[in-house]
Each structure stands twice: as C-alpha cells, then as structure tokens.
Amino acid sequence: MEFQGKSVLVTGAGKGIGRATAKLLAERGAQVVAVTRTKEDLDSLESEIDCRSIVVDLADAAATRKAAAAAVPVDYLVNCAGTTALDPFLDVTTETFDWIYAVNTRAPMIVAQEYARDRVNRGVPGAIVNVSSVSSFIGFADHAAYCASKGALDALTRVMANELGRHQIRVNAINPTVTLTPMATKAWSDPEKAARMLSRIPLGRFADPEDVAEVILYLLSDRSAMLNGLALPVDGGFMIN
Numbered sequence: 001m002e003f004q005g006k007s008v009l010v011t012g013a014g015k016g017i018g019r020a021t022a023k024l025l026a027e028r029g030a031q032v033v034a035v036t037r038t039k040e041d042l043d044s045l046e047s048e049i050d051c052r053s054i055v056v057d058l059a060d061a062a063a064t065r066k067a068a069a070a071a072v073p074v075d076y077l078v079n080c081a082g083t084t085a086l087d088p089f090l091d092v093t094t095e096t097f098d099w100i101y102a103v104n105t106r107a108p109m110i111v112a113q114e115y116a117r118d119r120v121n122r123g124v125p126g127a128i129v130n131v132s133s134v135s136s137f138i139g140f141a142d143h144a145a146y147c148a149s150k151g152a153l154d155a156l157t158r159v160m161a162n163e164l165g166r167h168q169i170r171v172n173a174i175n176p177t178v179t180l181t182p183m184a185t186k187a188w189s190d191p192e193k194a195a196r197m198l199s200r201i202p203l204g205r206f207a208d209p210e211d212v213a214e215v216i217l218y219l220l221s222d223r224s225a226m227l228n229g230l231a232l233p234v235d236g237g238f239m240i241n
C-alpha cells in the first residue's frame with residue numbers, strides 16, 4: 001500500500017499501459033484520477049477500481065488545459081496517453097503529424113504545466129512520468145511522426161527535469177519496447193515485422209503492460225528519489241542490440 005493517501009493523475013487510463021498503471025496504483029492504495037477519450041473505458045475502469053474520471057480529447061489544447069485544471073491538485077502525474085499512425089515518410093500529411101504531436105507531446109506539456117503550477121505555488125514536491133518509447137531512439141520505418149513526437153517528449157522531459165527539479169519535482173521518461181496493448185496490435189500486427197523486433201530483445205518477449213506499470217510506480221515513488229531527467233528504456237535489452 002505504498003501509495004496510500006496519494007493521488008495520481010493518469011492520462012490514457014482507458015486502455016493498455018495507462019489502464020494497467022491506474023489499476024496497479026489503486027491496488028497499492030492510490031486515489032486515481034483517470035483521464036482518457038472514450039467514456040466506456042472509464043465506465044468499465046470505475047467498475048474495477050475506485051477512481052475519478054475525466055473524459056477529454058487530448059488533441060484539443062484548450063479542452064486539455066481545462067481537464068487538467070479540473071484534475072489537480074494531485075500528488076503525482078503519469079502522462080501515458082499516446083497515439084500512432086503508420087505512414088511511409090513520403091506520405092505523412094501535416095494533419096497527421098500535427099495530430100500525433102498534439103496528443104503525444106503537446107498534451108503532456110499542458111497537463112504537466114497545470115500539475116506543476118499547483119505544486120510550485122503550494123511549495124510541495126512531486127513526480128512526473130512521461131511515457132515515451134524506444135521509438136525516440138530508433139528510426140522505425142513508417143513511424144516518422146510517432147518517432148519525432150517521442151524524441152521531442154524525451155527532450156521536453158529533460159527541460160522539465162531541469163526547471164522543475166529546483167522545486168523538488170522529479171520528471172522522468174520511460175521508453176518501452178513493444179508492449180502487448182491495443183496500440184501494439186495496430187503497429188506490430190505484421191508477423192514478419194514483429195519477429196524482427198522480437199529477435200532483437202535478449203529476454204525474448206515483448207513487454208506486458210504490467211511490466212511497464214511497475215517501472216512507472218517506481219519512478220513516481222520516493223524509492224527513486226535521486227532519479228531525474230531520465231529516458232529509461234523498459235525494453236528487455238532491445239537497446240543494447
């Protein structure tokens with residue numbers, strides 16, 4: 001019950017890694033504020049854990065700021081919501097690029113601003129985890145907008161860690177490999193592509209959402225008190241190959 005008495009805002013809590021994180025946090029005693037786009041996902045989450053729910057499209061900057069302002073104060077923040085589209089570089093449209101950037105990079109910034117302004121104004125410490133991807137380090141074919149958005153999220157994390165660290169708010173990114181969620185089904189359903197990826201992971205398997213959630217909880221907790229500004233692969237060793 002390590003998070004007893006703590007509140008945590010989790011974006012993308014409807015599915016996949018965000019949902020697993022929300023459930024693990026609740027299991028360890030946290031009060032979760034779950035933010036996502038699809039109301040049915042939040043209804044079903046509410047039937048599994050005690051949480052407060054906010055429905056918002058994080059591609060909409062004004063709506064995102066309003067939702068984040070309504071969600072705070074909370075002790076910790078997990079920016080997990082993310083989206084992807086598969087297009088060869090030559091076919092990426094500006095609309096797709098802007099949309100992916102809005103959800104994967106701009107929304108984490110907006111939500112973190114609202115979270116951190118409240119913490120700084122009240123002079124209390126905190127921790128933020130931004131869910132990035134190994135895609136920020138690797139030029140995966142057909143993932144131009146996604147890779148760019150995650151590379152930018154890592155860079156944003158470092159700036160936040162620098163500026164907010166002075167206020168005792170730690171900010172880290174985690175960079176998972178393929179994790180078995182609805183998003184992975186969309187991006188890695190081609191068996192040949194999946195096999196190539198798998199062959200580079202020494203542990204010989206893709207991640208489960210719970211593997212990633214455990215690392216998120218560690219980075220939120222005081223047990224990682226001296227970790228700040230990381231882009232931490234959660235990848236079974238993929239990055240050493």
Ligand code: NDP
Nearest residue numbers: 012014015016017037038058081082133178179181182183
């Ligand atoms: P899922 O697609 O399984 O879940 C993503 C969640 O984010 C959903 O609840 C989704 O809601 C929500 N979300 C997406 N777009 C928006 C939006 N515009 N507004 C509000 N909520 C939104 O993805 P994963 O769990 O796989 O991914 C979670 C994070 O992990 C992402 O940031 C992803 O980039 C990252 N990641 C995932 C990997 C993987 O292999 N799965 C690997 C590396 C990183 P809805 O379904 O309603 O759109």
